[in-house]
Amino acid sequence: MTGPARTTAPPGGRIGSPAGVVGVLVAAALLAVSHIYVTIPLVSAVADGYATAVTAAAWIGSGFGFAFAVGNLVFPTISDYVDPRHVMAAGLGAVAVAGVVAGLAPNLPVLVGARVVQGFVAPAVPPVALAYLPRVLPERFRGTALAVLSSCFLLSGILGQAWSLSIGSAFGWRWAFWGLVPLLLAVAALIPMLPAAPRPTAPGSLPAVFGTLARMVRRPRMLAAYTAAFTFLLAFVGMYVALQASGTELGADDPVTSLLLRLPGLPGIVVGLFGGVFIRRWGPHWTGAGAFLTAAAGLGIEAAGGPLWVTLAGSAVFVAGLAVAVPAAVTLVGLASGPARGAGMAGYAFLVGAGASLGPLLAGALAGGGFALTCGVLAAILLVPAFAFAVSRPARA
Template sequence: MASAASADRSRHAPAVPTAAVLGLTALLATSQLYGMIPLLGPAAAGWRTGAASLTWLVSAFGFGYAVGFLLFGPLSDRFGRRRVIVAGIAATAVTTGLVAAAPGPHAALALRVLQGLTTGAFPPVAMAYIAERVAPRHRLTTVTLLTTGFLSAAVVGQLVAQGLAAALGWRAFFAAGAAAFALLAAALARVLLPDEPRAGGSPLDAYRAMPPLLVRRDLLPLYLTTTTVLAAFVAIYTGLQLTGTTGLLELRASALPVILAVPFLASRLSRVPAPARLAPALAAAAAGVALVGLLHPGTLGLALLLMLVTAGIAVAVPTLIDTIGSRAGAARAPAVSLYSALLFAGASLGPQIAGALAAHGLAALGFALSALLAAGAAVPLVRPRTARTARSGRSGRRSRP
């Protein structure tokens, strides 16, 4: 019995260092998406182009990130979680350094796609690693720290980027990021447990499972909603940057307390069924961006409204994961991978929405984003007609005299 307990402990990762290094990596990884938003102006000035034309540098990373989610999750089933995570973060140190050295917008665009792709090796594989190698009593805490890192990157990434750009120029954010990724790759290699032997299944099996999930009647509405969530969130912050809104440092910082508070309210929120949480959360975010456009508030009012938007988004993101995962059943892993990819594909559309509407002012952007979020809240409430319902209807019609 003692030897069995010892063997079981050897399979479990050390709780504190694992949670710390995974949480820091999550924060740094997703900061590479949001950090580009405050750098649009400085980069445009350096390259003598318009800031709106550089919104593709935000989108390019997001698209690469989304593809990385789909690509590396199944590959880690074959080659091992630790191997894929460490290799992906080490590669990201290189691609992030290349972005810092980009000679012009076109090169930067290609490099941002590549940077997003390599960074995408981390999130889905880290979640799988936690499920397999972290002891059950530490699992919830570790997942909470990981997701808090992902969510807080929306604020921390922008604040750090804005500060470094003001002091050292916009390239400093990526140069510092490259050094940080290199250090984290070494830390991950030291902390993560060696990969266990794995069966030689083909990753193609996981890839083949994904397309049918996209057309399942119980999942399709949720996937459509998923694309709206970060699209609106990224668009409002990009719009604030493009319209020259004052007090951006304070506005970005105001959302951080909300992001940090939501994970600690998870136990209370979980008492409410996931579908009942989703629509009110997105409706609150929709109301927030609509009021931004309607009221044209000052810095304090805008900060309060952005806190409302952030709270709605921060509740909606894990709620969608819960709902999709529970409906997918045995296909949970590919279903959640698809969710993550669509979430960040939507985030990639946000800068383009902002770029198209910012010239018309925050009112036009706020109303458009409100409509987008309201549609996202309404789509899951529409119940598709199931096959059983259709057959019942046909049977009823045939029984009529």
């Protein structure tokens, strides 16, 4: 995982064009990562269906998140030994099987168990795809392709919730799982048609990954990037969980209005595609610091209350800030990791998943104080990575 890659060109697959490769990987990443968010609008319906407390039902999201964090350490390592195309295809297939079980779950423990399985196997796609993509694309396409693929982490948050709000309200929450199964299997069938990637010459074991991470985490740049990784989805998921819980307070008490509340995030995600331009102009440290300050300001606008359009505007600013912060953090991981980029990305992905798992729990703990309090606390949390990015900047950078 941490060794250099061979430089020989990989054999071609039936899907060999850069656009085709990126398209398949984007579809795979969206389907895998959307499972983090697909249950956010479903928690109340699941609680009602099983006659249990909402706090207990929330584990369909948090259980997934904790398992997702662990899987992010395991599958990038496996992909050093096994063809990454097979890892990604098998991961999507396993998510599909667990989705069938989730839809059939007779009780909450079975549903949580199925979600934990989904969370563990879903990372067979995103971090593996991020490592695979640069190995098979010409250098001139890599920057843009990685920016597009990285945007899937936030875009899937909007699409995953939109899927649940539309399918769940029309056919019931179980169909939110079942309806994704054919899509997962279809994309899994396309992945083996992608080009084969050159293998690392010295793949690392999982213990080696932990040893490498222990050394790298002492570097200021890596600490800043890892602080960012933990807060990305903590804030993103936490805000949308609070938004869902406060729908009536905000005037969104039906699925259509709830869906409209999420749409302002889409323009913000598009801004993230220009993150590479900002990084080249101002460097990853100042870009990341400014992006997190922007995201915190967006949450501050949401916390201020007022007309609904103000909340929507704050949401757009918040998502735009996070969308630019993501490539800045990934760039710092690369700078701090050096030749151990794989290990660095594994730790990064682990912390992204850990933040996603704690987002619903934090939002639930703050729910009694209302939507404004949750946004205010999350805004304060985002000031930490903003400060870390600023102070980790080398004197000559």
